[in-house]
Amino acid sequence: MGRDFASNPRQVLSQLGALPRRPGDPLRVSYGHAGFPDPPPGLDTIVYGGPLKYSYLQQHWPHAGRHFDIIYAVSTSHRSDLERIARMAQRRGGKLVWNQNGVAYPAWHGPGWEQSNVPLSKALHAADHVLYQSNFCKLGADRFLGERNGPWEILYNAVDTTRFTPAEVDPAPGQLVLLLAGSHQQSYRLESAARAVEILARQSSDVRLLVTGRLSWTSDPSEATRSAHRLVAECGIADRVEFVGPYLQEDAPAMMRRAHVLLHTQYNDACPSVVIEAMACGLPVVYSHSGGTPELAGDDAGVGVPTELNWEQVVPPEPQALAEAVLQVAERRAQYAEAARQRAVEHFDFQLWLQRHREIFSELLS
Structure with missing residues:
Protein backbone atom coordinates (compact mmCIF):
# COMPACT_ATOMS: atom_id res chain seq x y z
CA MET A 1 0.00 0.00 0.00
CA GLY A 2 2.85 2.40 0.80
CA ARG A 3 4.36 1.76 -2.64
CA ASP A 4 0.95 2.39 -4.24
CA PHE A 5 0.87 5.78 -2.54
CA ALA A 6 4.29 6.71 -3.86
CA SER A 7 3.56 5.60 -7.41
CA ASN A 8 0.04 7.04 -7.75
CA PRO A 9 -0.55 9.57 -4.97
CA ARG A 10 -3.55 11.24 -6.63
CA GLN A 11 -5.47 8.00 -6.89
CA VAL A 12 -4.73 7.01 -3.30
CA LEU A 13 -5.46 10.51 -2.00
CA SER A 14 -8.93 10.21 -3.49
CA GLN A 15 -9.51 7.20 -1.23
CA LEU A 16 -8.44 8.90 1.99
CA GLY A 17 -10.44 10.39 4.78
CA ALA A 18 -13.42 9.76 6.97
CA LEU A 19 -16.31 7.52 6.06
CA PRO A 20 -19.78 8.39 7.42
CA ARG A 21 -19.91 7.72 11.15
CA ARG A 22 -22.89 6.41 13.02
CA PRO A 23 -23.49 6.70 16.78
CA GLY A 24 -21.58 3.97 18.55
CA ASP A 25 -19.10 3.38 15.70
CA PRO A 26 -15.57 2.73 16.98
CA LEU A 27 -13.07 5.51 16.52
CA ARG A 28 -10.86 4.97 13.47
CA VAL A 29 -7.28 6.21 13.86
CA SER A 30 -4.51 6.00 11.29
CA TYR A 31 -0.86 6.79 11.86
CA GLY A 32 0.92 9.08 9.42
CA HIS A 33 4.33 7.49 9.71
CA ALA A 34 6.76 7.23 6.79
CA GLY A 35 5.14 4.05 5.49
CA PHE A 36 1.53 5.27 5.59
CA PRO A 37 -0.99 3.89 4.64
CA ASP A 38 0.72 0.66 5.76
CA PRO A 39 0.60 0.07 9.55
CA PRO A 40 3.50 1.26 11.69
CA PRO A 41 5.92 -1.24 13.27
CA GLY A 42 4.86 -3.06 16.41
CA LEU A 43 6.53 -3.48 19.77
CA ASP A 44 8.12 -6.75 18.63
CA THR A 45 10.71 -4.75 16.65
CA ILE A 46 13.44 -2.35 17.82
CA VAL A 47 11.56 0.94 17.97
CA TYR A 48 12.12 4.18 19.82
CA GLY A 49 11.06 7.81 19.63
CA GLY A 50 8.21 8.57 17.24
CA PRO A 51 7.65 4.98 16.04
CA LEU A 52 7.32 3.86 19.66
CA LYS A 53 4.35 6.19 20.16
CA TYR A 54 2.63 4.68 17.13
CA SER A 55 3.30 1.19 18.50
CA TYR A 56 1.71 2.04 21.85
CA LEU A 57 -1.28 3.88 20.42
CA GLN A 58 -2.21 1.20 17.91
CA GLN A 59 -2.61 -1.25 20.78
CA HIS A 60 -5.65 0.83 21.74
CA TRP A 61 -6.67 2.23 18.35
CA PRO A 62 -5.65 -0.21 15.60
CA HIS A 63 -4.32 1.37 12.43
CA ALA A 64 -7.29 2.13 10.16
CA GLY A 65 -5.37 2.50 6.91
CA ARG A 66 -6.85 4.82 4.29
CA HIS A 67 -10.24 5.33 5.94
CA PHE A 68 -9.96 7.11 9.25
CA ASP A 69 -11.58 9.70 11.46
CA ILE A 70 -8.24 10.91 12.83
CA ILE A 71 -4.76 10.71 11.41
CA TYR A 72 -2.10 10.95 14.10
CA ALA A 73 1.49 11.83 13.28
CA VAL A 74 4.71 12.46 15.19
CA SER A 75 7.18 15.04 13.91
CA THR A 76 10.16 12.66 14.15
CA SER A 77 8.50 9.93 12.06
CA HIS A 78 6.03 10.99 9.39
CA ARG A 79 5.40 11.15 5.67
CA SER A 80 6.98 14.20 4.11
CA ASP A 81 3.71 14.88 2.24
CA LEU A 82 1.55 14.55 5.36
CA GLU A 83 0.14 18.07 5.03
CA ARG A 84 -1.32 17.19 1.63
CA ILE A 85 -2.81 13.98 3.03
CA ALA A 86 -4.32 15.89 5.94
CA ARG A 87 -5.86 18.60 3.75
CA MET A 88 -7.57 16.03 1.56
CA ALA A 89 -8.83 14.10 4.58
CA GLN A 90 -10.09 17.26 6.28
CA ARG A 91 -12.33 17.99 3.31
CA ARG A 92 -14.04 14.68 4.10
CA GLY A 93 -14.32 15.30 7.83
CA GLY A 94 -11.03 13.76 8.95
CA LYS A 95 -8.82 15.41 11.57
CA LEU A 96 -5.04 15.67 12.01
CA VAL A 97 -3.41 15.45 15.44
CA TRP A 98 0.25 16.45 15.27
CA ASN A 99 2.72 15.46 18.00
CA GLN A 100 5.61 17.94 17.87
CA ASN A 101 9.02 16.93 19.18
CA GLY A 102 12.16 18.90 18.31
CA VAL A 103 12.93 20.86 15.15
CA ALA A 104 15.88 21.18 12.81
CA TYR A 105 18.25 23.99 13.80
CA PRO A 106 21.85 24.84 12.88
CA ALA A 107 23.65 23.28 15.86
CA TRP A 108 21.87 19.94 15.65
CA HIS A 109 21.15 19.59 11.93
CA GLY A 110 23.85 21.58 10.19
CA PRO A 111 23.41 22.89 6.63
CA GLY A 112 19.97 22.35 5.13
CA TRP A 113 18.07 22.74 8.38
CA GLU A 114 15.65 25.21 6.78
CA GLN A 115 14.52 22.69 4.17
CA SER A 116 14.10 19.95 6.76
CA ASN A 117 11.72 22.19 8.69
CA VAL A 118 9.39 22.80 5.72
CA PRO A 119 7.27 19.63 6.07
CA LEU A 120 7.18 20.05 9.85
CA SER A 121 5.89 23.60 9.53
CA LYS A 122 3.26 22.61 6.96
CA ALA A 123 1.93 19.78 9.11
CA LEU A 124 1.98 21.80 12.33
CA HIS A 125 -0.07 24.60 10.82
CA ALA A 126 -2.44 22.21 9.04
CA ALA A 127 -3.22 20.24 12.20
CA ASP A 128 -6.52 20.40 14.03
CA HIS A 129 -4.70 19.94 17.34
CA VAL A 130 -1.00 20.05 18.24
CA LEU A 131 0.69 18.31 21.14
CA TYR A 132 4.07 19.83 22.03
CA GLN A 133 6.13 17.29 23.95
CA SER A 134 7.59 19.95 26.26
CA ASN A 135 7.76 23.70 26.69
CA PHE A 136 11.16 23.49 25.03
CA CYS A 137 9.53 21.82 22.01
CA LYS A 138 7.11 24.72 21.71
CA LEU A 139 9.94 27.23 22.10
CA GLY A 140 11.83 25.64 19.21
CA ALA A 141 8.73 25.21 17.06
CA ASP A 142 7.66 28.84 17.55
CA ARG A 143 11.12 30.02 16.54
CA PHE A 144 11.78 27.74 13.56
CA LEU A 145 8.33 26.61 12.37
CA GLY A 146 6.25 29.66 13.24
CA GLU A 147 3.82 30.24 16.09
CA ARG A 148 0.54 28.47 15.44
CA ASN A 149 -2.91 29.98 15.77
CA GLY A 150 -4.97 26.82 16.37
CA PRO A 151 -5.47 24.64 19.47
CA TRP A 152 -2.37 23.27 21.18
CA GLU A 153 -1.14 22.00 24.53
CA ILE A 154 1.94 20.62 26.26
CA LEU A 155 1.73 16.83 26.65
CA TYR A 156 4.89 15.17 27.86
CA ASN A 157 5.88 11.69 26.78
CA ALA A 158 4.75 8.82 28.97
CA VAL A 159 5.90 5.56 30.50
CA ASP A 160 4.10 2.40 31.59
CA THR A 161 4.89 2.57 35.30
CA THR A 162 3.52 -0.95 35.82
CA ARG A 163 6.29 -2.35 33.57
CA PHE A 164 9.06 0.13 34.28
CA THR A 165 9.53 -0.45 38.00
CA PRO A 166 12.52 -0.26 40.36
CA ALA A 167 14.78 -3.26 40.89
CA GLU A 168 13.79 -5.40 43.87
CA VAL A 169 17.42 -5.82 44.90
CA ASP A 170 20.56 -3.80 44.30
CA PRO A 171 21.79 -4.81 40.82
CA ALA A 172 25.45 -4.33 41.72
CA PRO A 173 26.18 -4.10 45.46
CA GLY A 174 29.32 -2.16 46.25
CA GLN A 175 29.40 -0.53 42.82
Missing part, protein backbone atom coordinates in the same frame (compact mmCIF):
# COMPACT_ATOMS: atom_id res chain seq x y z
CA LEU A 176 27.94 2.57 41.19
CA VAL A 177 26.61 1.70 37.74
CA LEU A 178 25.88 4.60 35.41
CA LEU A 179 23.63 4.10 32.39
CA LEU A 180 24.12 5.98 29.11
CA ALA A 181 21.10 5.15 26.95
CA GLY A 182 19.24 6.37 23.89
CA SER A 183 20.18 7.08 20.29
CA HIS A 184 23.84 8.06 20.06
CA GLN A 185 23.77 10.16 16.91
CA GLN A 186 26.50 12.50 18.15
CA SER A 187 29.82 11.23 19.48
CA TYR A 188 30.03 13.88 22.23
CA ARG A 189 27.32 12.03 24.19
CA LEU A 190 29.66 9.12 24.79
CA GLU A 191 32.78 11.26 25.08
CA SER A 192 31.31 13.43 27.85
CA ALA A 193 30.20 10.33 29.74
CA ALA A 194 33.50 8.50 29.27
CA ARG A 195 35.54 11.51 30.40
CA ALA A 196 33.32 11.86 33.47
CA VAL A 197 33.84 8.18 34.34
CA GLU A 198 37.58 8.67 33.84
CA ILE A 199 37.49 11.42 36.49
CA LEU A 200 35.33 9.35 38.84
CA ALA A 201 37.60 6.32 38.46
CA ARG A 202 40.50 8.29 39.91
CA GLN A 203 38.50 8.70 43.11
CA SER A 204 36.71 5.38 43.33
CA SER A 205 37.21 1.85 42.07
CA ASP A 206 33.51 1.01 42.06
CA VAL A 207 32.17 3.11 39.14
CA ARG A 208 30.95 1.38 35.97
CA LEU A 209 29.33 2.60 32.73
CA LEU A 210 26.66 0.69 30.83
CA VAL A 211 26.13 1.97 27.26
CA THR A 212 22.94 0.90 25.50
CA GLY A 213 21.49 1.84 22.13
CA ARG A 214 22.88 2.19 18.64
CA LEU A 215 26.16 4.03 18.05
CA SER A 216 25.31 5.94 14.90
CA TRP A 217 27.36 9.12 14.65
CA THR A 218 28.99 7.89 11.44
CA SER A 219 27.41 6.40 8.32
CA ASP A 220 29.33 3.19 9.03
CA PRO A 221 28.12 1.73 12.38
CA SER A 222 31.22 -0.44 12.66
CA GLU A 223 33.43 2.67 12.52
CA ALA A 224 31.39 4.28 15.30
CA THR A 225 31.85 1.12 17.37
CA ARG A 226 35.60 1.10 16.78
CA SER A 227 35.93 4.77 17.71
CA ALA A 228 33.89 4.15 20.89
CA HIS A 229 36.23 1.39 21.97
CA ARG A 230 39.26 3.55 21.17
CA LEU A 231 37.81 6.33 23.33
CA VAL A 232 37.24 4.21 26.44
CA ALA A 233 40.69 2.66 26.03
CA GLU A 234 42.25 6.13 25.78
CA CYS A 235 40.41 7.12 28.98
CA GLY A 236 41.75 4.02 30.72
CA ILE A 237 38.25 2.74 31.53
CA ALA A 238 37.80 -0.08 29.01
CA ASP A 239 37.37 -2.59 31.84
CA ARG A 240 34.65 -0.39 33.38
CA VAL A 241 32.48 0.00 30.28
CA GLU A 242 30.01 -2.43 28.75
CA PHE A 243 28.49 -1.78 25.30
CA VAL A 244 25.09 -3.48 25.04
CA GLY A 245 23.82 -2.14 21.71
CA PRO A 246 20.16 -1.83 20.60
CA TYR A 247 17.46 -3.76 22.43
CA LEU A 248 13.75 -4.53 22.13
CA GLN A 249 11.33 -2.32 24.04
CA GLU A 250 10.17 -5.34 26.04
CA ASP A 251 13.73 -5.65 27.37
CA ALA A 252 14.04 -1.99 28.37
CA PRO A 253 12.87 -2.28 32.01
CA ALA A 254 15.34 -5.06 32.79
CA MET A 255 18.09 -3.01 31.13
CA MET A 256 17.26 0.02 33.27
CA ARG A 257 17.31 -2.07 36.44
CA ARG A 258 20.95 -3.01 35.84
CA ALA A 259 22.02 0.54 36.73
CA HIS A 260 21.83 2.99 39.63
CA VAL A 261 21.93 6.37 37.84
CA LEU A 262 21.03 7.56 34.34
CA LEU A 263 23.72 9.76 32.79
CA HIS A 264 21.97 11.78 30.09
CA THR A 265 24.52 13.90 28.27
CA GLN A 266 22.57 15.04 25.21
CA TYR A 267 22.37 18.79 24.76
CA ASN A 268 18.96 20.33 24.06
CA ASP A 269 17.17 16.97 24.08
CA ALA A 270 13.56 17.96 23.45
CA CYS A 271 11.65 15.37 25.52
CA PRO A 272 13.69 12.20 26.04
CA SER A 273 11.54 9.19 26.86
CA VAL A 274 14.61 7.40 28.20
CA VAL A 275 14.68 9.89 31.07
CA ILE A 276 11.16 9.14 32.28
CA GLU A 277 11.65 5.41 31.72
CA ALA A 278 14.73 5.54 33.94
CA MET A 279 12.91 7.61 36.55
CA ALA A 280 10.09 5.08 36.63
CA CYS A 281 12.70 2.42 37.38
CA GLY A 282 13.98 4.47 40.29
CA LEU A 283 17.08 5.84 38.57
CA PRO A 284 18.01 9.42 39.44
CA VAL A 285 19.18 11.44 36.45
CA VAL A 286 22.40 13.39 35.96
CA TYR A 287 21.90 15.49 32.86
CA SER A 288 22.69 18.50 30.73
CA HIS A 289 20.39 21.21 32.07
CA SER A 290 19.10 22.01 28.59
CA GLY A 291 16.21 21.22 26.29
CA GLY A 292 13.17 19.57 27.84
CA THR A 293 15.06 17.34 30.29
CA PRO A 294 14.84 19.79 33.25
CA GLU A 295 11.05 19.80 32.82
CA LEU A 296 11.02 16.02 33.20
CA ALA A 297 13.45 15.69 36.10
CA GLY A 298 12.05 18.57 38.10
CA ASP A 299 13.86 19.65 41.26
CA ASP A 300 14.19 16.32 43.06
CA ALA A 301 14.76 13.49 40.55
CA GLY A 302 18.38 14.27 39.77
CA VAL A 303 21.00 16.94 39.21
CA GLY A 304 21.44 19.03 36.10
CA VAL A 305 24.73 20.44 34.85
CA PRO A 306 24.21 24.15 34.04
CA THR A 307 24.64 25.30 30.46
CA GLU A 308 23.46 27.95 28.01
CA LEU A 309 20.78 27.89 25.33
CA ASN A 310 22.50 27.97 21.97
CA TRP A 311 20.84 27.22 18.63
CA GLU A 312 24.03 27.74 16.64
CA GLN A 313 26.37 25.23 18.24
CA VAL A 314 26.19 22.21 20.52
CA VAL A 315 27.41 22.77 24.08
CA PRO A 316 28.38 19.36 25.51
CA PRO A 317 28.27 19.03 29.30
CA GLU A 318 31.65 19.40 30.99
CA PRO A 319 32.96 16.03 32.25
CA GLN A 320 34.13 17.54 35.54
CA ALA A 321 30.68 18.98 36.21
CA LEU A 322 29.07 15.65 35.31
CA ALA A 323 31.37 13.80 37.70
CA GLU A 324 30.58 16.22 40.52
CA ALA A 325 26.84 15.83 39.86
CA VAL A 326 27.17 12.02 39.95
CA LEU A 327 28.88 12.23 43.34
CA GLN A 328 26.15 14.55 44.60
CA VAL A 329 23.48 12.07 43.58
CA ALA A 330 25.44 9.09 44.92
CA GLU A 331 25.55 10.64 48.40
CA ARG A 332 21.73 10.64 48.63
CA ARG A 333 20.89 8.06 45.98
CA ALA A 334 18.02 6.49 47.93
CA GLN A 335 16.19 9.81 48.30
CA TYR A 336 16.79 10.76 44.67
CA ALA A 337 15.63 7.32 43.52
CA GLU A 338 12.40 7.54 45.50
CA ALA A 339 11.69 11.04 44.18
CA ALA A 340 12.39 9.93 40.59
CA ARG A 341 9.95 7.03 40.82
CA GLN A 342 7.28 9.17 42.47
CA ARG A 343 7.57 11.90 39.85
CA ALA A 344 7.26 9.39 36.99
CA VAL A 345 4.13 7.84 38.51
CA GLU A 346 2.45 11.15 39.30
CA HIS A 347 3.25 13.06 36.12
CA PHE A 348 4.19 10.71 33.28
CA ASP A 349 2.17 7.53 33.71
CA PHE A 350 1.04 6.06 30.39
CA GLN A 351 -2.61 5.85 31.47
CA LEU A 352 -2.73 9.63 31.98
CA TRP A 353 -1.26 10.16 28.52
CA LEU A 354 -3.69 7.70 26.99
CA GLN A 355 -6.69 9.28 28.69
CA ARG A 356 -5.74 12.71 27.38
CA HIS A 357 -5.61 11.26 23.86
CA ARG A 358 -9.12 9.82 24.32
CA GLU A 359 -10.38 13.25 25.39
CA ILE A 360 -8.73 15.04 22.47
CA PHE A 361 -10.02 12.55 19.91
CA SER A 362 -13.54 12.82 21.35
CA GLU A 363 -13.44 16.63 21.38
CA LEU A 364 -12.29 16.79 17.77
CA LEU A 365 -15.15 14.59 16.55
CA SER A 366 -17.91 16.03 18.73
